[in-house]
Amino acid sequence: MADREYGFRTRAIHAGNIPDSATGARALPIYQSTAFVFDDTSDAAARFALQKYGNIYSRLANPTVASFEERVASLEGGLGAVATASGLSAQYITFASLVGSGDHIVASANLYGGSITQLDVTLRRFGVETTFVQSANAEDYAAAITDETKLIFAETIANPSGEIADIEALADVAHAHGIPLVIDSTIATPYLNRPIEWGADIVTHSATKFLGGHGTTLGGVVVESGRFDWHTDKFPLFGQKVPSYGGLEWTGNFGEYAFLTRLRAEQLRDIGPALSATAAATLAQGVETLSYRMQAHVDNARIVATWLQQDPRIEAVYWAGLDSHPHHARAEKYLPKGAGSVFSFVVKGGRAVGQKLIESVNLASHVANIGDTKTLIIHPASTTHAQLTEQQLLDAGVLPGVVRLSVGIEDADDIIYDLDQALAQAVEA
Amino acid sequence: MSELVATQLQNGLTCSLPSDSPLAKLLKSQRTWVGPDAKTRLNILRAAKSVAIVGASPNPARSSYFVGTYLLQSSNYRVYFVNPNADEILGHKAYPDLASLPEVPDIVDVFRKASDIPSVIDDVLASGARTVWVQLGIWNEEAARYGEEQGLTVVMDRCIKVEHARFHGGLNLFGFDTGQISSKKQLV
Ligand SMILES: Cc1ncc(COP(=O)(O)O)c(C=O)c1O
Numbered sequence: 001m002a003d004r005e006y007g008f009r010t011r012a013i014h015a016g017n018i019p020d021s022a023t024g025a026r027a028l029p030i031y032q033s034t035a036f037v038f039d040d041t042s043d044a045a046a047r048f049a050l051q052k053y054g055n056i057y058s059r060l061a062n063p064t065v066a067s068f069e070e071r072v073a074s075l076e077g078g079l080g081a082v083a084t085a086s087g088l089s090a091q092y093i094t095f096a097s098l099v100g101s102g103d104h105i106v107a108s109a110n111l112y113g114g115s116i117t118q119l120d121v122t123l124r125r126f127g128v129e130t131t132f133v134q135s136a137n138a139e140d141y142a143a144a145i146t147d148e149t150k151l152i153f154a155e156t157i158a159n160p161s162g163e164i165a166d167i168e169a170l171a172d173v174a175h176a177h178g179i180p181l182v183i184d185s186t187i188a189t190p191y192l193n194r195p196i197e198w199g200a201d202i203v204t205h206s207a208t209k210f211l212g213g214h215g216t217t218l219g220g221v222v223v224e225s226g227r228f229d230w231h232t233d234k235f236p237l238f239g240q241k242v243p244s245y246g247g248l249e250w251t252g253n254f255g256e257y258a259f260l261t262r263l264r265a266e267q268l269r270d271i272g273p274a275l276s277a278t279a280a281a282t283l284a285q286g287v288e289t290l291s292y293r294m295q296a297h298v299d300n301a302r303i304v305a306t307w308l309q310q311d312p313r314i315e316a317v318y319w320a321g322l323d324s325h326p327h328h329a330r331a332e333k334y335l336p337k338g339a340g341s342v343f344s345f346v347v348k349g350g351r352a353v354g355q356k357l358i359e360s361v362n363l364a365s366h367v368a369n370i371g372d373t374k375t376l377i378i379h380p381a382s383t384t385h386a387q388l389t390e391q392q393l394l395d396a397g398v399l400p401g402v403v404r405l406s407v408g409i410e411d412a413d414d415i416i417y418d419l420d421q422a423l424a425q426a427v428e429a
Numbered sequence: 430m431s432e433l434v435a436t437q438l439q440n441g442l443t444c445s446l447p448s449d450s451p452l453a454k455l456l457k458s459q460r461t462w463v464g465p466d467a468k469t470r471l472n473i474l475r476a477a478k479s480v481a482i483v484g485a486s487p488n489p490a491r492s493s494y495f496v497g498t499y500l501l502q503s504s505n506y507r508v509y510f511v512n513p514n515a516d517e518i519l520g521h522k523a524y525p526d527l528a529s530l531p532e533v534p535d536i537v538d539v540f541r542k543a544s545d546i547p548s549v550i551d552d553v554l555a556s557g558a559r560t561v562w563v564q565l566g567i568w569n570e571e572a573a574r575y576g577e578e579q580g581l582t583v584v585m586d587r588c589i590k591v592e593h594a595r596f597h598g599g600l601n602l603f604g605f606d607t608g609q610i611s612s613k614k615q616l617v
Contacts, residue, residue: 015606018611018613019614024614054599054603061603065604066601066602070601070606070607073606078606079605082604083604226466226468227466234447253591255467255591261603265603326506419474
């Protein structure tokens with residue numbers, strides 16, 4: 001019975017959703033409750049002391065949210081997961097659990113703009129230094145590591161440059177220094193790549209994007225492998241007594257479960273970005289069709305990217321699935337099903353033509369989002385990445401003329417028809 | 430090998446640990462044998478229906494007594510106590526050896542010193558049991574490898590009580606992957 005290894009599509013639908021024991025409800029019940037009653041005072045004490053895992057208060061854990069967490073953990077091949085109110089808060093609690101004042105992070109320069117400011121502005125103000133590595137080579141990450149470095153952070157598929165992280169090599173570099181590799185896998189999703197299988201220790205997602213998939217709901221999630229040995233001099237907190245939980249020690253008491261238990265019991269408790277039950281139910285329903293949507297997304301991305309590349313009005317297309325992309329070989333290694341459906345291209349004529357193109361589309365939606373069923377389009381340099389300096393824009397691969405597409409799952413012909421007519425108007429103007 | 434003593438962990442659980450050293454930590458750097466990961470251990474505990482405790486003690490101060498109490502009260506396992514020098518432990522018959530048990534246990538949980546483990550493994554093999562679970566604080570790599578070569582599943586330096594409590598106590602409520610997929614109502 002329990003010994004069958006169910007497949008990815010089955011787990012996307014069933015993981016975390018065993019029918020409710022009280023009612024038999026087949027769909028995932030939405031436990032819209034702030035708090036949960038205890039059996040008696042000793043049960044309350046045991047739950048509070050983490051002597052047993054149980055529901056207390058929905059900032060810490062909620063059964064609907066837990067279903068979503070288990071589902072994503074199952075798909076990523078992780079030990080477990082902690083869900084958050086947004087992708088950025090998933091990253092934030094991860095960083096908050098691993099770094100403090102005086103510590104250092106080595107991150108890719110090719111990150112989502114909000115991730116760059118989180119590290120470069122907010123965490124720096126708290127005394128955490130981040131070195132942004134401009135190259136995609138693991139040696140250059142290694143060169144940036146200092147005694148204070150506590151983690152390496154990169155995106156599987158970078159947004160919007162289309163750069164692919166060399167996860168296996170980055171994991172080797174991280175582990176050689178006794179630190180974990182943290183991967184933001186928002187754009188890949190576990191359907192296209194499971195970073196833990198390539199050596200990553202922690203995976204974060206903006207579930208807002210492809211996991212939820214329908215542009216309705218913000219959410220984030222942190223998945224951990226359970227393989228990293230946290231009980232070292234680099235991370236002394238895992239071996240120290242925790243007064244707020246009766247003097248337990250994270251590693252001593254929870255073994256492989258230490259990181260995620262602590263992330264929930266300390267960082268979610270103290271920082272507070274909990275995912276709501278209704279949001280979790282919407283996101284979990286989105287995940288049920290992840291395989292089908294992602295396949296349709298990458299199929300359409302291939303058709304649209306190929307069409308754009310052949311169009312004389314286009315200067316360049318940065319989709320790693322094309323053999324003209326510098327990371328094409330990496331894409332074939334890490335993303336054999338397809339290099340995601342978020343990519344950028346440059347229109348001949350520069351910024352003005354790009355902006356006119358965006359104003360002329362009728363099907364693609366001009367929004368600051370990615371990972372919807374709908375095709376989305378934006379000019380990153382003046383929007384999602386506007387908080388960056390000119391140099392940071394260049395480092396992040398966001399040239400002024402770049403237009404970003406998140407290819408949806410409409411009919412590919414219709415997406416192309418729309419881009420074609422918009423390009424015609426843009427070039428004419 | 431120092432003597433094992435019952436130690437109360439900070440979270441209230443009790444396990445057997447060596448009296449003189451933070452052994453697990455100390456020896457970890459020299460360890461080469463790697464046991465089953467957390468998910469596999471979870472599956473071992475999930476699949477089992479019966480557990481025999483070898484080296485079970487009738488002395489309430491011993492950690493095997495705490496483990497026995499816990500398993501009898503908080504698990505659905507059929508629990509057997511093995512101790513040739515005792516008649517009864519926790520109100521249950523104590524058996525002289527594995528061969529005398531009324532069934533082949535799914536897990537043999539071992540509270541014996543490290544140098545005894547090879548002979549325990551031979552007893553396990555003779556009994557037909559498939560999994561040997563060597564308690565927290567006991568480490569014998571050669572014996573573990575030998576057991577695996579003979580086809581046994583070996584868990585070592587882990588407390589079955591801590592692991593069962595961890596897994597039994599609502600892992601799913603804290604977002605961990607339980608590996609459980611079912612269209613039947615959840616059992617509580
Ligand atoms: C790659 C990537 N990571 C993280 C985020 C942040 O996620 P959220 O908006 O859910 O906080 C986004 C999008 O905004 C993103 O595209």
